[in-house]
Amino acid sequence: MSYYAPFPFELQQVEYVxxxxxxxxxxxxxxxxxxxxQLRRELRQGLKSFSDLGQDDYARELTQLLQPDLPDDPVLLRQIQQPSPAFVISPDTSLCGLIAPKQRICLPVLFLGSGIKAIDFFVSLLQHLGTRGLYHGCGRYVLEGVEAEDGSGVRSMLWSKGKQTYSLNPPVCRLSWWLERKPSFENSVQFEIVTPLRILRQGKPFFKAGFADIFPFLLRRVTSLLAAYAGVELSPYPAHYISMAKQVKVVQNSFHWKDWRTLNNEHGDQNLGGLMGALKMQGDELSELLWLLQLGHLFNIGKGATYGAGQYRLIYS
Structure with missing residues (x-):
């Protein structure tokens, strides 16, 4: 089905893998x-031990990937403030419980814009992490293979079985082409949260929210990633989009709070969680906002979005 909703022409220059x-x-x-x-913790600890092995060139590239520097451009700095990494992990969180030997875990990762050049370094870090464990020192693994997906959703194996010893050459896709292949909607869109969505205002989480509450965070996530890693500046548009989001009619809101883990720190135990549930929305304004909702689906939103929190899906009707 063709994509009929408008999106900025500048997205034609944005690449991803x-x-x-x-x-x-x-x-x-x-x-x-x-x-x-919780892969943020594991990858950062893996990076530290990787650096201790004397792999200085790899460590520098991976540090910039996982903990990017603040931008030099003052305009960009005001927009981005604390930059997110140029990749997004969206694991299948239905996988839990006892994991057996030889059982495979699939880890989908999207690399955006300038982050594409760090793919080989990321592969090396994943291989190294396999010697340490996937979760708190448990779950050692072998990186058994890598599969690529093109803009139409077709997958192909880049390599499998054994240690990867050469540079990967994955298909580089255009974000505009991906959007053009997404479906339009007839009457309504359901925004269904898949993993806890944690958004903060003045350091306090939203325990209840509607679409107008969530949308500015979604917009910021999408526009900041595009600006930082693809050079696409959408600064003339945010106020317009936020105004349109306020006009979207929410016909059903089942958002609720879910605690999912306890953080132990010097101030005591702290429960961490986020919003779950779904919004069903209607209105002509959705057609103009649809590209942002679809890119948010690619990028995730909220705290921990890089590592899989704030995943959602869109259901059209």
Missing amino acids: KLYFYLENSNYFDLPDLGLL
Whole structure:
């Protein structure tokens, strides 16, 4: 089905790569519910031990990927403030419980714009992490293969079985072409949260929210990633889009709060969670906002979006 809704012409210059990493587990381990959303900690610890091995060139590239520097451009700095990495992990969080040897875990990762050049370094970090464990030192694995997906959703294996010793050459896709292949909607769109969506205002999370509350965070996430890693500046448009989001009619709101883990720190235990549930929305304004909703589906939104929190799907009717 063709895509009829408008989107900015500048998106034609934005490139991305979508890869699926297949991790073959080496031993039994217990993966808690939503445990795959905690890969930020594991990857950063893996990077530190990787650096301790004397791999300085790789460590520099990976540090910039996982912990990007603030932009030099003052205009961009005001927009982005604290930059997110140029990749997005969207794991299947239904996978939990006892993981057996030889069981495969699929890790989908999207690399955006300038982040594409760091793919080989990311592969090396994943291979190194396999010697340490996927979750709190448990779940050692072998990176068994890498699959690529083109803009039409067709997948192909880049390599499988054994250690990757050469540079990957995945298909580079255009974001505009991906959008053009997405469906339009007839009457309504359902926004269904897949993993806890945690958004903060003045340091406090939203325990209840509607579309007008969530949309500015979605807009900021999309526009900041495009600006930082694809050089696409959409600054003339945010106020217009936010105004349109306020006009969208919400016909059903089942958002609710879900705690999913406890954070232990010096101030005591802190429950972490986020919004779950769905919004059903109607209105002509949705046709103009649809490209932003669809890119938010690619990028995730809210705290921890890079590592799989704030995933959602769109259901059209």
